[in-house]
Amino acid sequence: MSIIATASPTVPLGRRVKRFMGDYPLVPLLILLVLLVVVLQIMQPGIVNQRWIANTVKFAIPLALLAGCQTMTMLTGGIDLSVGTVATMAAFIVATQGVDNPAPVAMLIALIPALLVGFANGIGVGVFRVHPLIMTLGTSLIGVGCLQVYQRTVIGSGAKVPDFLIWLGTGVTWGFPNALLLFIPVAALLIFIQKRTGFGRLLYAVGDNERATRLSGVQYWQVILALYMFSSVLAGIMGLLYMGLIRAPSLSLAEPLVLPSVAAAVIGGTSIFGGRGGYTGTIVGALILTVLTTLLTILQMPEGARRILFGAIVLLVTAAYLRIIEDR
Amino acid sequence: MRFLRQHGWVAGLFALFVVLFILTKIIQPGYGAGDFGSLVRAVLPYAFVVAAQTVVVIAGGIDLSVASMMALTSVTAASMMAGASEEYALFVVPFVLALGFALGALNGILIVVTRVPDIVVTLATLFMLQGAALLVLGAPGGGAAEWLKNLIIGTVPLPGIPDGLTTWIPKALVLMVVLLCIVWIPLMRSRLGLSIYAIGSNQLAAFRSGVPVARTKILAYAIAGLFGAMGGLSLTMSTGIGAPIPGPYLLASVAAVVLGGVALGGGKGGLLGPIVAVFVLRLVRTDLTLLAIDPNVTAIVEGTIMVAVVMFGAFIVMRSRSS
Numbered sequence: 250m251s252i253i254a255t256a257s258p259t260v261p262l263g264r265r266v267k268r269f270m271g272d273y274p275l276v277p278l279l280i281l282l283v284l285l286v287v288v289l290q291i292m293q294p295g296i297v298n299q300r301w302i303a304n305t306v307k308f309a310i311p312l313a314l315l316a317g318c319q320t321m322t323m324l325t326g327g328i329d330l331s332v333g334t335v336a337t338m339a340a341f342i343v344a345t346q347g348v349d350n351p352a353p354v355a356m357l358i359a360l361i362p363a364l365l366v367g368f369a370n371g372i373g374v375g376v377f378r379v380h381p382l383i384m385t386l387g388t389s390l391i392g393v394g395c396l397q398v399y400q401r402t403v404i405g406s407g408a409k410v411p412d413f414l415i416w417l418g419t420g421v422t423w424g425f426p427n428a429l430l431l432f433i434p435v436a437a438l439l440i441f442i443q444k445r446t447g448f449g450r451l452l453y454a455v456g457d458n459e460r461a462t463r464l465s466g467v468q469y470w471q472v473i474l475a476l477y478m479f480s481s482v483l484a485g486i487m488g489l490l491y492m493g494l495i496r497a498p499s500l501s502l503a504e505p506l507v508l509p510s511v512a513a514a515v516i517g518g519t520s521i522f523g524g525r526g527g528y529t530g531t532i533v534g535a536l537i538l539t540v541l542t543t544l545l546t547i548l549q550m551p552e553g554a555r556r557i558l559f560g561a562i563v564l565l566v567t568a569a570y571l572r573i574i575e576d577r
Numbered sequence: 578m579r580f581l582r583q584h585g586w587v588a589g590l591f592a593l594f595v596v597l598f599i600l601t602k603i604i605q606p607g608y609g610a611g612d613f614g615s616l617v618r619a620v621l622p623y624a625f626v627v628a629a630q631t632v633v634v635i636a637g638g639i640d641l642s643v644a645s646m647m648a649l650t651s652v653t654a655a656s657m658m659a660g661a662s663e664e665y666a667l668f669v670v671p672f673v674l675a676l677g678f679a680l681g682a683l684n685g686i687l688i689v690v691t692r693v694p695d696i697v698v699t700l701a702t703l704f705m706l707q708g709a710a711l712l713v714l715g716a717p718g719g720g721a722a723e724w725l726k727n728l729i730i731g732t733v734p735l736p737g738i739p740d741g742l743t744t745w746i747p748k749a750l751v752l753m754v755v756l757l758c759i760v761w762i763p764l765m766r767s768r769l770g771l772s773i774y775a776i777g778s779n780q781l782a783a784f785r786s787g788v789p790v791a792r793t794k795i796l797a798y799a800i801a802g803l804f805g806a807m808g809g810l811s812l813t814m815s816t817g818i819g820a821p822i823p824g825p826y827l828l829a830s831v832a833a834v835v836l837g838g839v840a841l842g843g844g845k846g847g848l849l850g851p852i853v854a855v856f857v858l859r860l861v862r863t864d865l866t867l868l869a870i871d872p873n874v875t876a877i878v879e880g881t882i883m884v885a886v887v888m889f890g891a892f893i894v895m896r897s898r899s900s
Contacts, residue, residue, distance in 0.1 A: 379884075
């Protein structure tokens with residue numbers, strides 16, 4: 250009888266570990282994150298302290314917010330590449346409007362273009378059925394043009410970043426970055442939407458099988474319109490926060506974060522074809538990418554080699570992760 | 578009639594091009610052969626990058642790394658030719674083309690082996706190629722052989738054709754047509770071309786009919802790499818240097834592919850449409866410049882045209898499907 254009792258341990262250890270990780274896809278990601286931090290600590294002893302953690306979190310938050318847009322849109326099998334432009338617009342407008350207007354008004358004005366871009370994306374993807382990649386690339390092109398024209402009109406008035414945003418972006422209270430005040434509610438909201446609301450279920454449903462969802466009576470275009478407007482507003486809010494963090498308005502402020510935001514969502518286990526994934530993984534993905542960037546900076550390699558390594562690691566992690574969660 | 582239905586989209590684009598051309602002539606009565614030559618020279622790198630994207634999109638993928646591929650091949654060519662003899666360039670050109678082919682194949686191999694979606698793999702290789710370009714050349718520089726630069730300057734004198742006509746045939750146009758045809762026509766006539774359309778329209782069906790899906794995909798990306806290398810070389814030709822920062826070619830390539838009637842998702846379309854689309858997009862830009870419109874407004878107009886045309890196209894597809 251002892252044979253039966255020991256039957257389950259005879260399954261090879263590697264297999265069991267793999268199955269465990271497949272059941273809890275967050276575990277391998279967290280292990281990777283811890284591993285990266287340990288490597289960092291070994292390479293530069295003493296770097297990992299409270300200040301460093303606060304700093305890392307501070308820089309991971311904007312990335313995680315943008316990656317939130319990607320996660321939401323990817324659940325339906327879409328993608329939102331206009332987030333960089335939307336965030337930059339919001340940031341630039343809040344800095345320039347902040348000169349004449351009180352901060353809350355400037356922030357509200359800054360979010361108007363975000364709404365418009367989101368509306369255009371939603372109409373294009375939801376009603377006209379344009380491929381999301383094309384639609385969002387197109388609207389971001391238009392957005393960049395508008396921003397440049399706008400820049401001409403305000404070039405003389407200078408820029409002023411509202412103090413509140415600087416406090417939110419760069420401030421640290423009791424060792425915690427103030428940006429968490431924004432991020433935790435937003436993250437909770439995203440996870441709540443995905444897990445607990447009908448809208449979230451519709452997103453998964455649309456991404457999993459669009460035809461079946463339509464046949465079940467879902468108004469596809471309404472879901473998509475709401476989704477892309479939500480994504481754009483989130484990107485706009487991220488732009489405001491990022492402005493407070495960087496404090497120097499420019500016309501390509503958030504643009505370099507767009508592709509990493511896609512990478513963060515993919516590393517976090519959200520399928521680019523839709524129907525699978527969630528925001529918790531994305532947050533860990535954003536943290537991994539931020540720590541990775543620090544690691545590569547510390548290695549003091551030339552910029553070129555750093556980019557090569559970055560690309561290679563993103564690919565490697567994604568491939569390994571797909572293997573783990575698919576081969577169950 | 579059948580021809581029109583089959584090639585309606587391309588014919589429409591071509592008509593649009595002609596209308597735009599007449600419009601240009603009205604705006605600027607002096608618009609002549611020389612201006613057309615510079616238009617073609619501006620189109621040249623775009624044409625190659627669009628060809629690269631077209632192959633991959635027909636095969637059902639998407640290549641985000643095309644612009645970085647151009648940057649890498651351009652700086653490689655420029656740094657190898659800097660200070661070297663004219664004959665040395667004869668060796669550089671095939672080397673760079675082979676490099677593009679190999680790197681493109683690498684894209685394909687990574688996609689096949691890792692089973693990660695195309696868009697993510699090429700996103701990762703975008704970073705890698707960009708990094709490699711920065712390692713080759715930290716700042717814009719390098720050089721190009723004179724004969725290479727002269728390849729795209731001036732016009733082709735053809736015997737038996739009146740001078741008035743040959744001035745309208747710039748060398749760059751001939752180079753573009755010849756290079757694209759050399760790769761494209763044999764490709765479409767071969768089994769490989771058929772396989773590319775097959776895996777693009779239905780990968781599973783293609784696999785079950787005995788199409789070597791993995792090999793076809795790798796070769797499609799390799800050909801895209803080859804076109805990318807041509808684009809990089811044409812950049813070096815027209816500027817005389819290489820720049821490690823990729824230009825706005827990724828966006829333009831995707832836009833032109835879609836405008837040209839190639840369905841994202843694969844299996845449909847040809848090369849002619851996207852190439853005409855590139856000409857249309859560039860000519861719009863020329864027109865707006867001639868009208869003395871703020872170049873920033875030009876970006877808005879271009880984006881709006883792109884979005885409007887794509888919406889219109891999607892709308893037509895939707896109508897024809899429901900009826």
